[in-house]
Amino acid sequence: MYSLEHKKYLKKIKKDKITTIIYQITIFIIFITLWQILANLDIINTFIFSSPKRIINTIINLYNKEHLLNHIWITVYETFISFLSATIIGTIIATILWWNKKLQKVIEPYLTILNSLPKVALGPIIIIWFGAGIKSIIFMALLISLIITIINVYEGFNSVNKNKIKLMKSLNATKSQIFFKLIFPNSINTIISALKINVSMSLIGVIMGEFLVSKKGIGYLILYGSQIFNLDLVMSGIIILCIVATALYYLIYYVEKIYEKTTH
Amino acid sequence: MNNILETKNLKKIYHTEKQETLAVEDFSFNINEGEFVAIVGPSGCGKSTILSILCGLESKSDGEIKLNKNTKIGYMLQQDSLFEWRNILSNCLLGLEINKSLNQKTKKKVIDLLNTYGLKDFIYSYPDNLSGGMRQRVALIRTLATNPNLLLLDEPFSALDYQSRLAISDDIYNILRKEKKTMIMVTHDIAEAISMCDKVIVLTSRPAKIKSIYNIELENKSTPVNNRKDKKFSYYYDSIWKDIDYHV
Structure with missing residues (x-):
């Protein structure tokens, strides 16, 4: 039972949304069509630039003959393992550091060094330690997202309002009560946004790891394609990776939405 | 009347690497059961300390605090938190969760308090949906839940606008009187101190020492809002105002 003005307002918002979507789809269609037309007219070399048609054929081919789903699954699996362990281990370490301020002060410079070090430089060592297999890939991805998780979650713990801590102390709360009743629940939002960063960090790590060692996975497909100069395969790998990365991001996004709904 | 808290020559020094600051010196007073006492003074003088x-x-640097053995303190902060x-x-x-005394009986008592003091429809709401004044009332009930008999209120209304402030000071006054509590309130608002309390302690600027103590004897003692209309109200207001060294 809205007023006429409000109905107009709602209509305008809806119209804005629809035009945005139309623009987005149009850009996509123009890009793909142009690419295909240029390829058909031999203006671009399809051997180097591939073409939408060739990419689709390659993906179908991969699906039929090369166990495409298996490759995708391996990458997703490695990402999940490293991302979940980074979040859990990172949160635990951040908790220990919160509990023990002295320890935090002592190891702070080491964390800074580890955080600024490009982890891919450790690739060769990791391969020697863990062997050329899935373990190395997961460890690499874990390393990339772990340090940043520790830093983010620890900062989240420390940004809890001082008055709330004072309140807990005035109620005679013990340190563990302060942590479990205040610090941790207050930081769940921070931990969820750490999840969002971690899932893309872990994917970066996994692809890097697959470039270095693997025989399976999307990163392997891309690297293998470039080695045999099959650009169709490289492009297909990148397209699949785009889709997987977006799907993973939205998965976490919906977890966040569900959490928000349960608390309000 | 029962003396429930007494301090003698309380002293507090804050230390930093560069200097030490004397915040409170020679603070001696006592409070009887059922009494409402206000502590006023220039801002930053050490009232909250x-x-x-x-x-x-916080720990004291020197002096004595004597608490009656039955005294249980509840602290209400400036922010509702x-x-x-x-x-x-x-x-x-x-x-109640923290001191592990949450059970059906204590829970029922808290629900009763919420019902009695106008929060019946908000028991299962989240803080975001409440006005500032209501949130402050919730904060008071949270303090009352563990059943303290001495309440310490640290500028309890300063985060509120003037209208809510007047209304909530009436509310809280009535709640505390009805529940037969003793109260010490820190405030920078002289009118609030006179209208709500039986005794007003005026502090000097830092280091805080007791400058004067007023026993508020109004002609018709009533609720805080009405007390402001009392004939003797402005007498106390003027004297206390003169006692506080405001440096602008």
Whole structure:
């Protein structure tokens, strides 16, 4: 039972949304069509630039003959393992550091060094330690997202309002009560946004790891394609990776939405 | 009347690497059961420090605090500090959870308090949906939940606008009188101090020392809002105002 003005307002918002979507789809269609037309007219070399048609054929081919789903699954699996362990281990370490301020002060410079070090430089060592297999890939991805998780979650713990801590102390709360009743629940939002960063960090790590060692996975497909100069395969790998990365991001996004709904 | 708290020559020094600051010196007073006492003084003089020391959040540097053995202190802070992820009831049960005395009986008592003091429809709401004045009332009930008999209020209304302030000071006054509590309130608002309390302690600027103590004897003692209309109100207001050294 809205007023006429409000109905107009709602209509305008809806119209804005629809035009945005139309623009987005149009850009996509123009890009793909142009690419295909240029390829058909031999203006671009399809051997180097591939073409939408060739990419689709390659993906179908991969699906039929090369166990495409298996490759995708391996990458997703490695990402999940490293991302979940980074979040859990990172949160635990951040908790220990919160509990023990002295320890935090002592190891702070080491964390800074580890955080600024490009982890891919450790690739060769990791391969020697863990062997050329899935373990190395997961460890690499874990390393990339772990340090940043520790830093983010620890900062989240420390940004809890001082008055709330004072309140807990005035109620005679013990340190563990302060942590479990205040610090941790207050930081769940921070931990969820750490999840969002971690899932893309872990994917970066996994692809890097697959470039270095693997025989399976999307990163392997891309690297293998470039080695045999099959650009169709490289492009297909990148397209699949785009889709997987977006799907993973939205998965976490919906977890966040569900959490928000349960608390309000 | 029963003396429930007494301090003698309380002293507090703050230390930093560069200097030490004498915050409170020679602070001696006592409070009887059922009494409402206000501590007023220039801002930054160390009023809140005194409350923090009384409830054990900060250590004293010297002096004595004698608590009657039956005295249980409840502390109400300037900010309501409600936890956004807990509903109103669960916020009020926090103290009981912490001292592990949450049971059907104590829970029922908290629900009764919420019902009695106008929060009946908000028991399962979240703090975001409440006005500033209501949140402050919730904060008071959270303090009352553990059944303290001495309440320390640290500028309890300063985060509120003037209208809510007047209304909530009436509310809280009535709640505390009805529940037969003793109260020490820190405030920078002279009118609030006179209208709510039986005794007003005026502090000097830092280091805080007691400058004067007023026993407020109004002609018709009533609720805080009405007390402001009392004939003797302006007499106390003027004297206290002159006692506080405001430096602008």
